[in-house]
Amino acid sequence: MNSNPFSLNGKTYLVTGASSGIGAQTAISISKLGGVVVVCGRNKDKLNEVFAKLEGEGHQIIVADLYTQLEDVINNCPKINGIVYSAGITKHIPIKYIDKKNYDSVFDINYTIPVFLLDKLFKNKKIIPNSSIVFISSLASKFPFKGGTLYAGAKAALDTYCKTIALEFSHQKIRANTINPGMVKTPLLDGAEETISKEAMDEHEKSYPLGFGETTDVANLAVFLLSDASKWITGTNIIIDGGLTAGA
Numbered sequence: 362m363n364s365n366p367f368s369l370n371g372k373t374y375l376v377t378g379a380s381s382g383i384g385a386q387t388a389i390s391i392s393k394l395g396g397v398v399v400v401c402g403r404n405k406d407k408l409n410e411v412f413a414k415l416e417g418e419g420h421q422i423i424v425a426d427l428y429t430q431l432e433d434v435i436n437n438c439p440k441i442n443g444i445v446y447s448a449g450i451t452k453h454i455p456i457k458y459i460d461k462k463n464y465d466s467v468f469d470i471n472y473t474i475p476v477f478l479l480d481k482l483f484k485n486k487k488i489i490p491n492s493s494i495v496f497i498s499s500l501a502s503k504f505p506f507k508g509g510t511l512y513a514g515a516k517a518a519l520d521t522y523c524k525t526i527a528l529e530f531s532h533q534k535i536r537a538n539t540i541n542p543g544m545v546k547t548p549l550l551d552g553a554e555e556t557i558s559k560e561a562m563d564e565h566e567k568s569y570p571l572g573f574g575e576t577t578d579v580a581n582l583a584v585f586l587l588s589d590a591s592k593w594i595t596g597t598n599i600i601i602d603g604g605l606t607a608g609a
């Protein structure tokens with residue numbers, strides 16, 4: 362163990378969704394704390410941009426669509442000390458508009474794929490003892506919104522999945538937690554603005570005592586959860602929301 366429990370020196374982490382938003386910032390923050398990062402995403406150009414911002418050496422890029430190229434990720438991933446699973450999409454789909462296609466698209470990336478990714482990484486012994494697994498879930502899993510059945514449901518399943526990992530792998534001191542953020546300023550939020558007006562979004566921000574979050578706010582929690590400083594924290598769903606639900 363490092364003498365500085367917050368250090369990630371000598372450790373290697375897989376970050377999915379590393380080409381954008383929270384995942385991109387988390388990869389950069391890991392590298393600033395001395396960790397080596399395997400950055401994974403679909404968009405090669407955006408991954409290269411993130412890669413160029415990483416400090417230190419030994420980092421790796423895996424360009425893969427997790428829907429269709431999961432095997433490439435498993436095969437190219439080295440042995441790791443942890444994962445930040447940040448890949449995800451959000452869609453507003455009112456209950457009457459749910460069909461098999463939109464159900465699969467939202468559930469697959471937010472729940473089914475992380476389950477099978479972890480399954481295969483465990484079976485291939487890529488996740489070593491004392492590792493830390495962090496899923497970027499959502500505040501929506503605890504406080505759903507209209508049109509959020511699929512997204513909030515998938516994230517709620519992820520919240521529970523993390524607890525079962527914590528229970529089943531504690532003998533290897535492998536920890537698993539979710540981060541459940543409220544609104545964070547990322548391209549995902551820009552996507553939400555296609556279905557919710559900018560005015561409505563600005564109004565919503567006023568209900569956040571500390572305003573919407575920055576990607577660094579979430580990344581800082583993620584690197585803490587990866588580090589030995591959090592070695593007694595496992596099986597938790599940690600809300601980070603600028604105070605939105607403090608009075609809920």
Ligand SMILES: NC(=O)c1ccc[n+]([C@@H]2O[C@H](COP(=O)([O-])OP(=O)(O)OC[C@H]3O[C@@H](n4cnc5c(N)ncnc54)[C@H](OP(=O)(O)O)[C@@H]3O)[C@@H](O)[C@H]2O)c1
Nearest residue numbers: 378380381382383402403404426427448449544545547549
């Ligand atoms: N932003 C928020 O307000 C907020 C709030 C709560 C929770 N979250 C959660 O935080 C996580 C990150 O969100 P973000 O805001 O950082 O979003 P973002 O900027 O849109 O980034 C999403 C990431 O997911 C990747 N991704 C999506 N589908 C993929 C697929 N099929 N295969 C591989 N990668 C895929 C994207 O890769 P490419 O760019 O390469 O396509 C991108 O790197 C998500 O799980 C989201 O649900 C976000």
